[in-house]
Amino acid sequence: xxxxxxxxxxxxxxxxxxxxxxxxxxxxxxxxxxxxxxxxxxxxxxxxxxxxxxxxxxxxxxxxxxxxxxxxxxxxxxxxxxxxxxxxxxxxxxxxxxxxxxxxxxxxxxxxxxxxxxxxxxxxxxxxxxxxxxxxxxxxxxxxxxxxxxxxxxxxxxxxxxxxxxxxxxxxxxxxxxxxxxxxxxxxxxxxxxxxxxxxxxxxxxxxxxxxxxxxxxxxxxxxxxxxxxxxxxxxxxxxxxxxxxxxxxxxxxxxxxxxxxxxxxxxxxxxxxxxxxxxxxxxxxxxxxxxxxxxxxxxxx
Amino acid sequence: xxxxxxxxxxxxxxxxxxxxxxxxxxxxxxxxxxxxxxxxxxxxxxxxxxxxxxxxxxxxxxxxxxxxxxxxxxxxxxxxxxxxxxxxxxxxxxxxxxxxxxxxxxxxxxxxxxxxxxxxxxxxxxxxxxxxxxxxxxxxxxxxxxxxxxxxxxxxxxxxxxxxxxxxxxxxxxxxxxxxxxxxxxxxxxxxxxxxxxxxxxxxxxxxxxxxxxxxxxxxxxxxxxxxxxxxxxxxxxxxxxxxxxxxxxxxxxxxxxxxxxxxxxxxxxxxxxxxxxxxxxxxxxxxxxxxxxxxxxxxxx
Numbered sequence: 001x002x003x004x005x006x007x008x009x010x011x012x013x014x015x016x017x018x019x020x021x022x023x024x025x026x027x028x029x030x031x032x033x034x035x036x037x038x039x040x041x042x043x044x045x046x047x048x049x050x051x052x053x054x055x056x057x058x059x060x061x062x063x064x065x066x067x068x069x070x071x072x073x074x075x076x077x078x079x080x081x082x083x084x085x086x087x088x089x090x091x092x093x094x095x096x097x098x099x100x101x102x103x104x105x106x107x108x109x110x111x112x113x114x115x116x117x118x119x120x121x122x123x124x125x126x127x128x129x130x131x132x133x134x135x136x137x138x139x140x141x142x143x144x145x146x147x148x149x150x151x152x153x154x155x156x157x158x159x160x161x162x163x164x165x166x167x168x169x170x171x172x173x174x175x176x177x178x179x180x181x182x183x184x185x186x187x188x189x190x191x192x193x194x195x196x197x198x199x200x201x202x203x204x205x206x207x208x209x210x211x212x213x214x215x216x217x218x219x220x221x222x223x224x225x226x227x228x229x230x231x232x233x234x235x236x237x238x239x240x241x242x243x244x245x246x247x248x249x250x251x252x253x254x255x256x257x258x259x260x261x262x263x264x265x266x267x268x269x270x271x272x273x274x275x276x277x278x279x280x281x282x283x284x285x286x287x288x289x290x291x292x293x294x295x296x297x298x299x300x301x302x
Numbered sequence: 303x304x305x306x307x308x309x310x311x312x313x314x315x316x317x318x319x320x321x322x323x324x325x326x327x328x329x330x331x332x333x334x335x336x337x338x339x340x341x342x343x344x345x346x347x348x349x350x351x352x353x354x355x356x357x358x359x360x361x362x363x364x365x366x367x368x369x370x371x372x373x374x375x376x377x378x379x380x381x382x383x384x385x386x387x388x389x390x391x392x393x394x395x396x397x398x399x400x401x402x403x404x405x406x407x408x409x410x411x412x413x414x415x416x417x418x419x420x421x422x423x424x425x426x427x428x429x430x431x432x433x434x435x436x437x438x439x440x441x442x443x444x445x446x447x448x449x450x451x452x453x454x455x456x457x458x459x460x461x462x463x464x465x466x467x468x469x470x471x472x473x474x475x476x477x478x479x480x481x482x483x484x485x486x487x488x489x490x491x492x493x494x495x496x497x498x499x500x501x502x503x504x505x506x507x508x509x510x511x512x513x514x515x516x517x518x519x520x521x522x523x524x525x526x527x528x529x530x531x532x533x534x535x536x537x538x539x540x541x542x543x544x545x546x547x548x549x550x551x552x553x554x555x556x557x558x559x560x561x562x563x564x565x566x567x568x569x570x571x572x573x574x575x576x577x578x579x580x581x582x583x584x585x586x587x588x589x590x591x592x593x594x595x596x597x598x599x600x601x602x603x604x
Contacts, residue, residue: 132563134565144483145483148483148490179551179555180551180554181446181447181450181551181553182554189450189551217558218554218555218558219561219562219585222562222563223562226562226585229584229585230585246551247551248491249481249482249483249491249493249547249548249549249551249552250551250554250555251483252482252483252484252519252520252552253481253520253547253552253555253556253559254556256519257556257559257560257563257564258559258563259521260521260525260528261434261437261524261559261560261563261564261566262559262564262565263564264563282531283521283528283532
């Protein structure tokens with residue numbers, strides 16, 4: 001399955017609206033226009049009306065007509081724009097939240113606001129879906145960018161969050177590999193102990209809707225041959241859909257190694273809130289921004 | 303530069319001898335024979351004389367003549383074979399130690415023996431040299447397999463160990479990137495604090511013969527474009543020769559992602575002992591075993 005198929009899937013969903021917090025940015029609006037061109041969703045742009053209108057008129061004057069709506073809602077400050085965008089999602093006027101020209105931490109403050117925010121009781125976690133050249137399945141990596149050093153309960157929540165995204169993109173019963181440096185439990189390596197505990201939490205019904213089996217090293221998780229070589233008997237080994245990394249450093253090098261060295265394509269969302277959140281950054285390619293939006297749209301639960 | 307060039311370099315070094323601890327294994331002897339065919343070094347095989355001779359006669363009967371020596375030294379037990387191999391290196395009868403059919407931990411016990419071992423006061427660390435497709439330099443990753451969670455002093459030693467290997471393969475003044483998930487110092491992320499401290503240890507002359515600059519995330523370390531995008535001013539950013547990972551999990555996923563997804567080639571040694579140590583495993587390709595031997599031979603200091 002290719003990431004392009006997520007775009008096709010997203011176009012078939014009706015009545016999805018994306019709320020963009022602080023939209024006054026050429027690249028952000030570029031991603032919005034591209035999404036409109038591909039008929040992904042309706043957009044509400046929250047921010048400075050004048051600046052947004054200017055960007056639209058200067059940079060995207062000749063944009064195609066779309067059968068989706070583009071609405072602008074003025075806000076006097078970035079803080080207000082973030083609050084209004086989050087409230088729009090809270091009130092079900094929008095189904096996806098997208099970060100515009102505002103620091104991630106400021107947007108997350110609004111997301112986590114106790115009165116109008118998007119809390120669910122779960123932690124927020126970063127879920128990235130990769131299309132890797134010469135590899136036969138989409139591979140989900142969590143968490144490359146949010147949780148610094150998750151504890152066991154947080155790891156369990158990260159699995160639940162990632163499994164929900166997996167199901168949303170058609171992987172009905174995802175295979176989850178909690179990664180470590182080795183595939184055996186080593187008392188000196190907390191990642192292996194947590195991985196074993198997560199496996200048993202899955203067996204005891206504390207983590208459902210997926211199959212968890214770890215610890216696995218990356219090679220055992222993604223290569224049937226490597227798993228067989230080690231004599232690992234596991235339904236997950238060699239066939240993992242979701243790779244749970246033990247800490248942000250491992251997630252970050254895996255993410256970036258896939259992009260920079262393996263030439264993989266990626267789309268990513270923040271999961272665990274009432275609605276998917278898209279946090280594209282300037283470093284993301286235009287293609288990647290579109291995949292992230294498509295992934296978020298596919299992940300909407302109404 | 304390609305890993306193949308290390309083989310050429312190794313063939314030009316005279317009088318290098320490799321001591322193999324517990325050599326009675328078809329794959330280990332296969333790697334030895336291949337190295338002899340490529341004129342890399344002399345070999346002394348420590349282990350069960352009868353078993354070694356049988357493997358040579360059954361599997362490698364028709365081997366080519368070599369201008370290098372292959373000697374067998376009988377040992378009554380694996381423990382004795384490991385001791386004799388380590389002693390041979392201690393006594394300068396051999397210059398490289400190679401693991402045969404013995405658990406790594408058993409071999410390292412002999413290496414770390416206080417009487418006859420190969421201690422130098424430094425920690426032992428795993429140094430892997432990668433040739434990554436479409437990337438313009440050899441990339442050294444440390445540590446993907448030895449140190450579980452190194453502290454600051456151990457990280458400093460790991461840099462010194464890796465820098466020595468870098469110089470041995472012709473990178474005179476290696477650029478070292480202590481990796482983290484971000485390129486800024488974050489009090490909640492120990493990897494970023496250690497990276498900053500390592501950078502200053504380099505500036506204050508505590509780590510010499512290389513230039514250290516971190517924290518860097520992997521993209522900033524290996525892509526000039528990504529570094530410029532973030533506005534990072536650094537002699538290392540985008541041009542790192544050595545990637546120091548903060549813990550074994552990050553090293554392990556980076557190592558395996560490069561092999562399995564980026565189709566990189568690799569050779570690796572254990573550095574920090576009086577002589578380079580080669581720890582090939584069954585999962586390594588024949589090519590990788592040869593690169594590791596060549597890397598070790600190039601790293602010999604007489």
